[in-house]
Amino acid sequence: MSIAFLLTTLVVVITPGTGVVHTIASAVAAGRRAGLVAAAGCTLSLVPHLIAAVTGLAALLRAGTPAFRVVTWLGVAYLLWMAWSALRERGPLVVDGERAPRPAATVFRDGVLLNLLNPKVTVFFVAFLPQFVPPDAPAAPARMLLCGLVFMLVTLVVFAGYALLAGALRRRVLSRPRLTALLRHGFAGSFLALGLGLALTAR
Numbered sequence: 001m002s003i004a005f006l007l008t009t010l011v012v013v014i015t016p017g018t019g020v021v022h023t024i025a026s027a028v029a030a031g032r033r034a035g036l037v038a039a040a041g042c043t044l045s046l047v048p049h050l051i052a053a054v055t056g057l058a059a060l061l062r063a064g065t066p067a068f069r070v071v072t073w074l075g076v077a078y079l080l081w082m083a084w085s086a087l088r089e090r091g092p093l094v095v096d097g098e099r100a101p102r103p104a105a106t107v108f109r110d111g112v113l114l115n116l117l118n119p120k121v122t123v124f125f126v127a128f129l130p131q132f133v134p135p136d137a138p139a140a141p142a143r144m145l146l147c148g149l150v151f152m153l154v155t156l157v158v159f160a161g162y163a164l165l166a167g168a169l170r171r172r173v174l175s176r177p178r179l180t181a182l183l184r185h186g187f188a189g190s191f192l193a194l195g196l197g198l199a200l201t202a203r
Contacts, residue, residue, distance in 0.1 A: 005132045009151050012124070013158045018114050023159045026107050027166035035163025037104045041111020043156040048116060050148035053125035054141050083192040 019042035027035025115121055125148065133144045 002132065005147060006150070006154075008128075009154050010158075012128070013151070013155050018118055019111070019155070019159060020162055022111055022114050023162050024166040026111075027163045028170055030102060030107070031170055032164055032167030034102070034104070034107050035167050036160055037107045038111040039156060039159035039163050041108040042115050042159055043152055045112040045115035046121065046148070046152050046155065049121050049125050050145070050152070052122060053129055053148065054144050080192065083188045 019039075023035050023038045023042060026038035129144050129147055132147060133140050
């Protein structure tokens with residue numbers, strides 16, 4: 001496993017995307033525990049993508065098949081729903097110190113679905129991993145699996161860091177109503193932008 005792979009993995013994981021937005025939003029809305037649960041859900045959702053990449057299924061799915069388009073539009077719909085939920089005053093991402101937090105299972109489910117329905121993750125595994133594991137390399141599937149597991153581990157650690165940082169800032173957010181509203185609209189805008197970007201790739 002090369003240094004280039006580890007550095008590239010770190011850059012890709014740190015770069016804000018759907019999973020990062022969901023993790024930070026959950027931590028700010030309900031605390032560190034919710035953020036960590038969201039991070040775990042986003043990480044677990046990588047397992048099917050990794051299996052698809054190792055078995056070659058992802059390459060077939062990406063080849064313009066109707067199944068790929070269905071997954072893409074489901075992802076778009078879910079991101080737009082998350083954007084609408086963030087805008088609602090009683091939505092799941094509203095920061096409210098007096099409100100009972102969402103069940104951990106719900107936060108975990110959202111994390112799984114957001115990345116599971118994101119075909120860009122599948123494309124990433126198809127385009128990213130083979131660059132470091134040539135098909136003709138000895139034990140290529142096993143090496144690709146190992147690289148994928150390392151990617152998942154880095155994802156979990158980085159997302160957990162985002163969750164802990166966002167959770168630590170939650171009390172300051174609760175004391176500033178204007179900042180709370182700004183964050184809520186920011187989360188909504190992020191999910192909307194991600195959804196529209198994904199929709200453009202589906203055309």
